[in-house]
Amino acid sequence: MSGRRGSMIVMQTVVALRRYPLKSARGEVLDAADVEPNGLRGDRTWACIDRLDGTVGSAKDPRRWGRLLDVGTSMRDDGPETALTLHVDGTSLPAGSAAADAALSHHLGRPVRLSRDVPPDARLHRTLPDDIGMVPDWMGGARPGQETITAIAGARQVGRFVDFGAVHIVTTGALSLLGQRMAGASVAAARFRPNLVIDAPHDPEPGQELRLGDAVLRVTLPTPRCVVPGLSQTGLPADLSVLSALARHYRIPVAGLGRAACFGTYADVVQPGRLRLGQVVR
Template sequence: MTEIVGLFRYPLKSARGESVQAVRVEENGLSGDRVWACLDPDDGTVASLKHPGRWGALLRVEVATVGGEVVLRVDGEPAVAGSAKADALLSSLVGRPVRLSRTGRPGARLHRRVPDEAGLIPDWMRHAAPGDDLVTTLDGPAFGGRFFDAAPVHLVSTGRLAALARQLGRDSVPVSRFRPNLVIDAADDPAPGTMLRVGDAVLAVTVPTPRCVVPGLGEGQVDRPLLKTLAAHRQEIRGLGRAACFGSYAHVLGGGELRVGQAVQVA
């Protein structure tokens, strides 16, 4: 039986995720997901791990939702998102002034570093060279002002994770490297056009998830063998071309409560 085995949200974009046992999902994503982001006041861009040189330190920030407030821990020091203290701690962490915002507007932009691994450069960025610094738009704010990259729900399967670990000759690959909302116990990631019914919630799988440098980030050095292996996972995305993909993006057709252990009906 296909079921949910992991649920995650990321209240502060590009910070660590928050594991939950149950959460409501609506058209604009999981409750509390990507509701805050760091903005660079110099150019108004949104902080994103897609440019590790600028924003990689955000992976050290722990996040928890407590009584409706998002509480950050920056190197162990707590602060409530939206406070002057939180802005000061995050500015010190990343080495540049930032301010937290919970208003994502259509047309929002972010800096991204083109991967050194050529296979990770998608066809729609074919004119970019490895190591280039690009500024691209963020599609997610169209979904209720959230700071998603492209879609309100991202999911991966246990089967795909296990296959990747075998390719790498490892016992496992941390799911946190892919920053999904849902982990489902299935042999493979659901294909575009697949409908997933979870209780009252209905998710429509739209496209495979293009990968960038983010899965290679973590504690210590960049995981280059992982990025090299992902670079071989190239798939066609209709209307855009080929890209290294892992996981699936989905839109929400019907809201409802999601729980770990809940059955997923696939059609």
């Protein structure tokens, strides 16, 4: 892919790569990543499971799970298996250990266990943002501020703890336009927890294929947003004005499901491969 800036052709490139080994915890900034058939290697392969009701831990309900955003992650994936280390309250612990479960339970104030197995009826709690424009049409009569429990459709399809698509993409052009609509604010890509940030003037369209080296991604749909972009995370302060701007300017139809406030796009993996910073997107 390329775009024109004046009379000069500008190549579109990957300017950030991130993965989130534990759902709703802090992610890892990468220089390179392998793309597997169901997403970036190691991305959202673990989740906290509530021992009381079996739901999947997600910062979409910040009262219950918001402190997950303070948990650090680091993953070693230089062999056939990935090994995840959690960094909780100054302590580093291997995921899957009783000590990690205990530390996370203490940190979150509720009994949890870590799991790599997606439950067949994977569900999560979410608190809807206070702006009616942020409530998706498909949530029926749900009201702003209401807590709901919803199924995680993407987790069943992909086999990881993802909400919809295997790969999440945002572009620098879309971030710049959002900032303009927020009176010139600078909006960090990290608020949206993307896997790829592409230096491009606008988002790719659903159905478009992106070739990055030997990897090929197919854009599927725009990304419906929840309360998370407005929360404090990864060194960013809470900013509910982001949600207000999404509700005002970004409510669009989504794949026949109705309208929702969207930012960024989801993509499926057509062909696995290796991604690197600076890679040209064609």
